[in-house]
Amino acid sequence: MAEALATKHTQNQLRTINDALAEGRFVSVRKLLHSLQPSDVALLLESSPTKTRDELWELMDSDYHSDVIEELSEEVRNGIISKMMPSMVVDALEEMDTDDLAETLSTLPDEVLQDILQSMDTQDRHRAEQALAYGEDTAGFIMNTDTITLRADVSVDVVLRYIRLKGELPENTDTLYVVNRTDNLMGLIPIVRLLTADTDQTIQEVMVDEAEAIPVDMPEREVASLFERYNWLSAPVVDDKGRLVGRITIDDVVDIIREDAEHSMMSMAGLDDEEDTFAPVLQSTKRRSVWLGVNLITALMAAAVSDMFEATLSQLAVLAILNTIVPSMGGVAGNQTLTLVIRGMALGHVNQDNSRYLISKELAIGFFNGVIWAVLIATVIALWKQDYMLGVIIAFAMMMNMVAAALSGATLPLIMKKLKIDPALAGSVILTTITDVVGIFAFLGTATLFLL
Amino acid sequence: MAEALATKHTQNQLRTINDALAEGRFVSVRKLLHSLQPSDVALLLESSPTKTRDELWELMDSDYHSDVIEELSEEVRNGIISKMMPSMVVDALEEMDTDDLAETLSTLPDEVLQDILQSMDTQDRHRAEQALAYGEDTAGFIMNTDTITLRADVSVDVVLRYIRLKGELPENTDTLYVVNRTDNLMGLIPIVRLLTADTDQTIQEVMVDEAEAIPVDMPEREVASLFERYNWLSAPVVDDKGRLVGRITIDDVVDIIREDAEHSMMSMAGLDDEEDTFAPVLQSTKRRSVWLGVNLITALMAAAVSDMFEATLSQLAVLAILNTIVPSMGGVAGNQTLTLVIRGMALGHVNQDNSRYLISKELAIGFFNGVIWAVLIATVIALWKQDYMLGVIIAFAMMMNMVAAALSGATLPLIMKKLKIDPALAGSVILTTITDVVGIFAFLGTATLFLL
Missing domain, CATH: 3.10.580.10 (CBS-domain)
Structure with missing residues (x-):
């Protein structure tokens, strides 16, 4: 024993199975599947397109179903269970611990859950109802009842x-x-x-x-x-x-x-945190469209702000060219603050007592950032466009937007938490809207005042 | 016993300490600190501005130092150790398990480490050298040697x-x-x-x-x-x-x-994953400036692309107003794909065998996204600006950019992994550069061809 084996070994096994499946050697696939640990089979299924997933599931002996289902992530598990015969599901569920049973049942779509409950005998149904007695995502939900x-x-x-x-x-x-x-x-x-x-x-x-x-x-x-x-x-x-x-x-x-x-990262990109990497195309398209739709509205809002300055833009095309720089820098700086505060909140470092200090600290960073990048961009623009006034104007807008970015990045998560909205989900889009609007307004507004 | 206590209790304790400190009741602070668990003291220190942190540390009995140091996150720990007398650090290190000792020593700045090693006697130094014998971030580094x-x-x-x-x-x-x-x-x-x-x-x-x-x-x-x-x-x-x-x-x-x-989320915002929420202002400003500098270069690149179309922009200000919509949507869609692939790689779901499938799946989603948002934006623009040709042009640009976004979001992490670059760190900025350039080029280029 003590053979120092590792993930590499598992990856080779998974490749062998994929090759065997591609060549139609189903008996080998079956044998290989049954030689793997349940968590490795789960990894294989999660790493496969839905079609392959279904084929592999069909080839597996039903004795293994229960152990593998326990190890699967929510979305992949639901996809597989929804395609199984309810009576097969009931057999698989019988062997599970209470906590795994609760987890599996609670995330199922309602109609599938009803079908399964109806296929159960009284005893199993009672056990299922007990497992579901505690609210999802509570201690009661994840606990085991087999204490000594x-x-x-x-x-x-x-x-x-x-x-x-x-x-x-x-x-x-x-x-x-x-x-x-x-x-x-x-x-x-x-x-x-x-x-x-x-x-x-x-x-x-x-x-x-x-x-x-x-x-x-x-x-x-x-x-x-x-x-x-x-x-x-x-x-x-x-x-x-x-x-x-x-x-x-x-x-x-x-x-x-x-x-x-993981939740914060996935939410900040507008992805559900349980999203299956290999979910079907239409399902993924539909899910991601919500986020893209929200973003379209904010992009149109930014365009509407620019629209207010149409007269200015039509006289000075150079403003149109530089119009994206200030909002972009504000977005990046604001997102740094936002990410830091969201993580700090998740780790329990940020609370009521120190939030005021945190905001003033981020404002100070925003101010220094503003000075640094204002000077730099002013120099670049003055040299590139040979227009010192333009440099001064973009510097002023940069300064304004960096402070606005720091202020929104630090306060948004705190405000949203009070309103019981997940800051990771909506914080980033609201922040970008603010930095876009402030950035465009400060730049084109100042330009209109001083250049026309 | 069995009092169902929770984080709320801890938070109240922390507040009491903060209040006592603010009122200068140092004896109470000291007593309260010693009544807490080491991990709670660590949380308190991590939630405090550096000045408060130093005061609290001074008030704490040196017997507690070792246990608290073990629980601190890297950056906060290094800050505290750097300010301690080397002989005090040596005393605290003596009581640590090998794995905690290795972790603590390995992340210290070189000059601090040298000072500490020099203050140790031969036996302690030998133990420290053994703890550091295995490479950082390896099994040997995090293991304990006290096996039975x-x-x-x-x-x-x-x-x-x-x-x-x-x-x-x-x-x-x-x-x-x-x-x-x-x-x-x-x-x-x-x-x-x-x-x-x-x-x-x-x-x-x-x-x-x-x-x-x-x-x-x-x-x-x-x-x-x-x-x-x-x-x-x-x-x-x-x-x-x-x-x-x-x-x-x-x-x-x-x-x-x-x-x-957490690493991916922090990296994607250009933050070091160990960053201290309450790090001093100048230190934070300096760290974040690298990322902002990179972003400024990409923003200037996007501006340079717009600059190529200065003649077009000066004739049609409406293009300047709409110029940000297509790049923005491409950036969001591309970041969704990028985040999904980076997470899939971290979980081991994405490998050589299925990466081609993943790319084609994401391309298909990009295509559908392109169709949906192209039709929508075309309708909005045609109605808003009463210009059907403009609608068609922005639809075409949207379509192009959505496909480019999907392609870069899916392939960038795979390419970067082969080049041994962390995709979470640089992926997002390269992606945004691509979607900005493609978006602006497709929109202004097509407009120049058809509207002038």
Whole structure:
């Protein structure tokens, strides 16, 4: 063992499968698929066009479906489930843990979900309804319910014998929980503690009684940030009466941390954060068009501002040529501030107390940026166009726009957060509109005053 | 216990400290600081302006320094260490695990590192040099060396007694490793397995012998993606001869996953991914100016393209007014494709085999986008400016630019990856240059041909 293998190995396997599929060697494909780990099969499906995806799914034994579905990203998973027979889906769901079941069911389109629920027997339907009982994106939604609980008055020895008799613990169990008669969480015991403790001691004596529990309705992002901040591997989940209802393990949290961090980038480009890289063309076109439509409106607004200066532009074509420079620089500078503030908010660095300081700091940067680029652009334009007045005018506009960019970049996310709008989604487009309008207005307006 | 506490609680604590500091109640600040967890103190420091940061650090007992330094982000950490006396830094470093020591030392500015190494005694310096022996951002760099190793021929009972005698296991130990005489990794035993196994069995009989080991020189991003894909909690690290040299635990990997996911967003805005939200004004101004300078050059390039059509613009001011619409739409559409491809590459979905398919898919989306927005903009312009020919011309330019945007958005990251340039860093600016130039050229060029 200990063969140092890596992603390269996996990539070679995936290539072999693709080649076999292209050559129609379906028996080999089938064999190869079944030799892979579920997460590798998921990667293969996510890296394939939808047509290939469906072919591969057909070739796979239905025993593997459940494990692979668990590993797929939302959009790819929904695409596959929607094409499966409801009864096949029900079979696959039966083998899932509560948290994976909740995740899988909750994101399905409504009609597909109804079809599946109707194909279930009473027991399965009950389990599905339980999994869906907690709000999406809460601690209850991502928790597992297979906790091992102990009473405080038994001895370590008894617990050790109980575990050995049981023969197996639920996956990723690193902690046992101590509860009283009414299931209230009293403390917890890391498994390792059982190995080092004196076997005659009682659980009461060896348990950690100051551990923190997660309320079942805590948003999953807050859960993730607690795990990240305190380096937890698992944590108990309690209801509003302090009763233990489940546990959350780090492997579920890792996905949330990645999604959370990716979310801002995807949103800032107007892409849904779950977007499938290989989604069908028409579906992608339709999705992206919303964002392009919003941008068209802002571009037309900028054009309308220029339109107010038609007389100026028709007399001085050079203004038309230079008209894009100031808005462009403002957009870039503003987006730097915006990105920094959005990230700072996501990491919990930006709060009510320091936001005023942050705004003044960004304004100062905007001012210095303004001075630097105003001087530079004035020099370039004065030399290029041999017109010093034009240089002074563009410098003034640059100065104005850099300050406006810093101010909007720093305040927009804070304002939007108060209005409960996702700053990553709409911040960038509003910012660009502001820097376009201010930039054009400052440049063409000043030019109209001084050059005509 | 089990008080369901949360980030809100922490935020209140942080506010209390800020208030106490503002009112000069230093004794309270000191007391409050020492009552917090190290990661909360780190959050407080990261959320404070540099001046407040220094004051807080001064007030803190030096016993706490080591734990807090471990939790700080690179830039904030370096700022604080650079201002500390080298001998104080040495004291703080003494208590760190190898992986934290390596991380802390490796990012320090060279002169600070030299000062610190010179203040160390021989033993500490040897330890520091060992920590820095592996390349930054490799498995060896993030691993811990405090593994517990066993021989295959001993019985479970002996191991259990050994652990109980030892009384404590290294932090986050969930697995013990089985090695032979030459330290070659033979297998591993999850701690839980020791609790459920028959105590008379030998380690050989109960160990997992097909586990994967991470080569010591594997890049940390690859390590993170393995942990993420296979839901590992820890993994052994081996050298090129298969000898066990350490272990990596999930809590170290979580930070890498977040940094990795954030990296693209920060780079696309031209920000260093470690940038401190509260960095001093002049430092931030200087850093961001590189990106703004690059953007100024591209803005001037776009202006130079417009300049070629000065004669056209001076005859038809309406062209000047509409000149920004087509480049703007191309930039947005191209950035959507670019972002999607960069993310797909980061997740391992995009590879050599499917990149041709991806390009043709994005081209198809670009074509459809082109048709949709060409028709729409033509209608708007024809109605607004009462000029049908103008509508046709802008539609043609839009069509051209949308296809160019899709083509560059899909191919640029692939080309840049081959050239070993970070696509997130330079992709966006090159893309915008292309869509600006193509957009202006297509619009003003066609207008010159047909309207003059």
